[in-house]
Amino acid sequence: MDNKEFEIKVASRRPHILAMARKICADESDAEDIAQNTLLKMWTLRDKLDDYDSIESLMITIARNEAISCIRKRGKTEPIDDMTASSYADASYADSNIITVESDNEFDRLLNRLPSSQQIILKMRHMDGLSISEIAALTNTTPGNVRVLLSRARHKIKELFLNETNQHI
Numbered sequence: 001m002d003n004k005e006f007e008i009k010v011a012s013r014r015p016h017i018l019a020m021a022r023k024i025c026a027d028e029s030d031a032e033d034i035a036q037n038t039l040l041k042m043w044t045l046r047d048k049l050d051d052y053d054s055i056e057s058l059m060i061t062i063a064r065n066e067a068i069s070c071i072r073k074r075g076k077t078e079p080i081d082d083m084t085a086s087s088y089a090d091a092s093y094a095d096s097n098i099i100t101v102e103s104d105n106e107f108d109r110l111l112n113r114l115p116s117s118q119q120i121i122l123k124m125r126h127m128d129g130l131s132i133s134e135i136a137a138l139t140n141t142t143p144g145n146v147r148v149l150l151s152r153a154r155h156k157i158k159e160l161f162l163n164e165t166n167q168h169i
Contacts, residue, residue, distance in 0.1 A: 009055055010042045016056075017063045023127050024067040034070060038063040054137075061138055068120065110160045118153035125150055 017038050021031035041062050052058050111119055121139065124130045136143045
């Protein structure tokens with residue numbers, strides 16, 4: 001694959017990869033790094049890209065793995081969303097945003113307690129908005145298996161939340 005063909009088939013998909021990375025890691029500089037690393041890996045694979053059925057699926061898989069590595073490097077204690085109430089002028093609006101941020105942080109904490117396969121599939125479905133069939137294609141599994149993993153992940157999140165809520169009462 002020459003430079004022109006690479007530009008058309010791969011580099012033109014960078015905005016999509018960047019948007020996905022922003023959703024997963026919620027940090028602009030990390031998202032840029034993920035997109036750049038994805039393009040770099042695609043460049044190293046440029047001679048083998050014709051062997052793949054979907055270049056975009058390969059890019060999404062690489063970017064997703066890069067994002068997961070980035071999140072793991074940051075550590076599980078660092079909150080993904082660092083919004084602060086001081087950035088809002090209206091106190092009632094700020095209060096609702098504090099609750100939202102706290103809820104998001106609580107969800108992230110519960111999400112981190114799931115097995116990695118369930119975390120990934122839950123993020124792909126609810127944060128990236130991918131369909132069951134898209135997730136199945138990206139994870140090389142069946143749609144039925146994706147549904148089972150989603151169901152187990154949702155059930156476990158609910159169970160963890162209810163257990164922690166009952167402990168605080």
